[in-house]
Amino acid sequence: MSKEKIVLSIGDPDVEAPDYVFEAAYEKMKEGGAWTHYGYQSDKPAGFRSAVVDYYKKFGGVDYEPSAVIPSAGSSAALYIALRTILNEGDEILMFEPTYRGHFTILNGMGVKQNLVQLKRENAYHPDIDAIAEAVTPKTKAVLVCNPNNPTGTVFTQKELSAVGDLAVDHDMGIYSDEIYLHYVYDDNKFTSTASLSDAYKERTINIMSFSKTFSMTGWRLGYIMVPEMYDAKAKGIYGMAAPRPPTFLYAAGEAALRGDFKYVDERVAAYDERRMYFCDAVDAINGLTCDIFEGAFYAWFDAKSTGMGSEQFTDKLAEKEGVYFSPGHTFGPAQDGMVRVPLCQPMPVLKEGVARLEKFMTTL
Ligand SMILES: Cc1ncc(COP(=O)(O)O)c(C=O)c1O
Numbered sequence: 564m565s566k567e568k569i570v571l572s573i574g575d576p577d578v579e580a581p582d583y584v585f586e587a588a589y590e591k592m593k594e595g596g597a598w599t600h601y602g603y604q605s606d607k608p609a610g611f612r613s614a615v616v617d618y619y620k621k622f623g624g625v626d627y628e629p630s631a632v633i634p635s636a637g638s639s640a641a642l643y644i645a646l647r648t649i650l651n652e653g654d655e656i657l658m659f660e661p662t663y664r665g666h667f668t669i670l671n672g673m674g675v676k677q678n679l680v681q682l683k684r685e686n687a688y689h690p691d692i693d694a695i696a697e698a699v700t701p702k703t704k705a706v707l708v709c710n711p712n713n714p715t716g717t718v719f720t721q722k723e724l725s726a727v728g729d730l731a732v733d734h735d736m737g738i739y740s741d742e743i744y745l746h747y748v749y750d751d752n753k754f755t756s757t758a759s760l761s762d763a764y765k766e767r768t769i770n771i772m773s774f775s776k777t778f779s780m781t782g783w784r785l786g787y788i789m790v791p792e793m794y795d796a797k798a799k800g801i802y803g804m805a806a807p808r809p810p811t812f813l814y815a816a817g818e819a820a821l822r823g824d825f826k827y828v829d830e831r832v833a834a835y836d837e838r839r840m841y842f843c844d845a846v847d848a849i850n851g852l853t854c855d856i857f858e859g860a861f862y863a864w865f866d867a868k869s870t871g872m873g874s875e876q877f878t879d880k881l882a883e884k885e886g887v888y889f890s891p892g893h894t895f896g897p898a899q900d901g902m903v904r905v906p907l908c909q910p911m912p913v914l915k916e917g918v919a920r921l922e923k924f925m926t927t928l
Pocket residue numbers: 574636637638639640663665709713741743772773774775781785786
């Protein structure tokens with residue numbers, strides 16, 4: 564009999580959103596009327612926008628006008644609006660590698676070249692500041708920071724963010740700050756919002772935000788961007804037609820989430836923290852694998868190069884032999900072959916079984 568599959572390849576939390584978020588959505592669906600019709604021109608997004616402004620002031624330390632908030636059906640749509648707002652075919656963008664594969668997908672589709680600065684293990688997956696400046700060319704129109712980063716968990720320091728911000732100001736580039744994991748920060752690491760560091764950064768920064776990971780709402784499709792005045796008209800021109808808006812009653816669900824007590828989020832952070840400490844150490848202890856404790860987000864990122872296999876061969880074989888599904892690292896950047904990503908989105912007993920099977924797999928090589 565084949566073993567039950569262990570699927571740890573998608574960053575999709577293993578729990579439901581908080582009850583009060585469900586209640587808010589049910590209530591507005593039942594109420595109907597304007598809550599179940601086109602929402603954009605109505606007064607329904609107003610409560611959501613002001614909840615976002617209050618939330619971001621509290622957690623990001625920056626004041627925004629409600630009109631800066633552009634809601635979208637998940638942050639993937641938000642990212643699309645954001646990237647389209649500043650970049651055109653033939654432009655270049657400065658990014659850090661490895662990073663979330665969705666960034667590459669949208670940019671490749673747009674014909675935008677990515678100038679990649681490596682986040683290397685020997686530097687604890689933090690960038691070399693000089694290398695950031697060297698990656699700027701006359702065609703570089705923007706820089707993207709995923710903070711905390713998927714898949715390395717890097718929580719960018721103020722110094723690194725200031726280096727990025729200063730370059731953006733000096734070279735008139737836009738700044739993308741993908742902050743969808745901002746609550747998932749461990750140990751002494753501290754999340755810093757790029758826009759909080761200076762008004763000069765804020766006026767060219769688009770924040771990309773999501774409910775997917777913070778409130779375990781991946782299937783609800785709710786996200787948003789926060790857009791400075793400089794890009795407002797262009798972003799709003801793209802919004803709605805080329806990138807989908809959220810269902811109207813979800814504005815109320817989003818507002819309930821952002822105005823909640825965040826006990827739910829604290830519990831999620833504690834659960835991922837426990838998984839992180841267990842999983843990274845357990846994988847690191849397996850002969851032939853190296854896995855460091857990460858700073859933020861909820862992904863383990865391990866090195867399997869000693870097996871001589873590429874990422875895809877490794878993950879395919881592991882799936883075939885042991886029924887364990889991890890994400891091949893090469894999809895997070897061209898220099899990542901031999902790396903493997905594991906979203907810690909299953910409870911501890913499943914992670915333990917995954918580790919046991921991984922260990923067994925390694926002994927058969
Ligand atoms: C860094 C990052 N940004 C954006 C997204 C897209 O998330 P969603 O469209 O569910 O909001 C993801 C999903 O994994 C991600 O890891």
